[in-house]
Amino acid sequence: MKKLICAAEVEKWVAAGQKRCFIDSNTIVTPAARDKAKDLGMEFIHEPCGTLGSDAADCETPNDIDMNAIYKFFKILLEKGLVEKLLETAPEPPYQAETDPAGLKLVRGQTVKMDARSTVTSGAKVYVQEVIGKPESSMSAGFLTVDHSSFEQKSDHEEINIVLEGTLDVTLNGRTFTARMGDTLYIPKGVKATKGSPDCAKLFYVSYPANGPDLKPQ
Secondary structure: OOEEEOHHHHHHHHHOOOOEEEEOOOEEEOHHHHHHHHHHOOEEEEOOOOOOOOOOOEOOOOOOOOHHHHHHHHHHHHHOOOHHHHHHHOOOOOOEEEEOOOOOEEEEHHHOOOEEEEOOOOOOOEEEEEEEOOOOOOOEEEEEEEEOOEEEEEOOOEEEEEEEEOEEEEEEOOEEEEEEOOOEEEEOOOOEEEEEOOOEEEEEEEEEOOOOOOOEEO
């Protein structure tokens, strides 16, 4: 019988000091649980099928899911025709990726969905999607778009920007540096600058340590 891990279980484990959860192909981790684990810094580690037992994930926790109750719950949903509706309302992942237990991750760039981000500059049109970050890496990496606007930013991280499309202007100390498609820009930690684009600049960024760029979700 398969083990189901939900977001509530992740919260309990993290509150108890758990930072890793060993799972195999007999374990089902809901999308909400994966998002919660990422937010709280908990890591799911894949093990070969059958090494963990058929009914429990090795999370070193006394809190286990009552599989009989889960079965009854899904049976009721199935009888009422609600399973399909639940699947339809499940949030889509922000991008498609392939991973390996060794830590390798392949992100399909054409599938990345951008999220709007707020900045200290009112009215700036900035969109970001992180594709690499904690807990999988000590670095952050992702895509950033600046659409016909500019914003101020003081970086708490070392940052590299590679311009994929459009034009990026970076102004500091009264001087403007213009980066175009194919150019690479390095910004040291602690530098306060204004980033902007006269068109629509799309960048790939890498920052160290993780949790960059320094923007907040709307």
